[in-house]
Amino acid sequence: MKVQSLGHIVLKVSDLARSRSFYEDLLGLAVSAQSDKWGMVFYTLGTHHNFALVEIGSDAERIHDGVGVDHFAFRLEGGIDELYEAQLELNNAGVETVPIDHNVSYSLYFHDPDGNRLEVYVDGAEGWREDPSLILTEATELRFGRDA
Numbered sequence: 001m002k003v004q005s006l007g008h009i010v011l012k013v014s015d016l017a018r019s020r021s022f023y024e025d026l027l028g029l030a031v032s033a034q035s036d037k038w039g040m041v042f043y044t045l046g047t048h049h050n051f052a053l054v055e056i057g058s059d060a061e062r063i064h065d066g067v068g069v070d071h072f073a074f075r076l077e078g079g080i081d082e083l084y085e086a087q088l089e090l091n092n093a094g095v096e097t098v099p100i101d102h103n104v105s106y107s108l109y110f111h112d113p114d115g116n117r118l119e120v121y122v123d124g125a126e127g128w129r130e131d132p133s134l135i136l137t138e139a140t141e142l143r144f145g146r147d148a
Contacts, residue, residue: 008050009072011116016041016055018113023053026093027074027120045074064115071109073119080106083122084144099142104128104135106142 013019020041023029029051032044039056042049076082083099087108090097097108107121128134 010052012056013053013114014058019053022113071117071119073121076120076122079122086120101140101142103137
């Protein structure tokens with residue numbers, strides 16, 4: 001077996017309507033399909049679906065410090081200016097962000113309404129193509145030019 005690429009992610013959420021508002025209105029994801037029968041909504045990022053939400057109910061147990069996904073990331077179009085605008089938009093919506101400079105990417109980390117950790121990022125230094133070890137560069141706080 002040889003995996004070609006990551007196909008999609010399905011995220012369990014407690015309140016589908018609340019999560020839809022977050023992912024559609026704030027993050028701008030485009031719906032490709034939805035199923036009331038399954039309590040799911042599917043989003044496209046270029047294929048039939050790359051990301052989906054499934055409602056499991058508000059009484060579901062939340063385990064944030066156990067084995068499982070740490071976070072997942074969405075790549076933004078553009079560069080550092082678009083990331084700064086994303087930070088303003090998230091902060092204005094009451095979402096706290098942590099800006100990080102990974103050298104190979106510039107990122108904002110934050111949480112969705114269920115506490116799932118997300119990242120939006122833009123590409124940084126391209127040197128990793130010749131030296132993949134640059135991915136291991138120590139992360140530092142990202143200071144936007146306006147804030148430095």
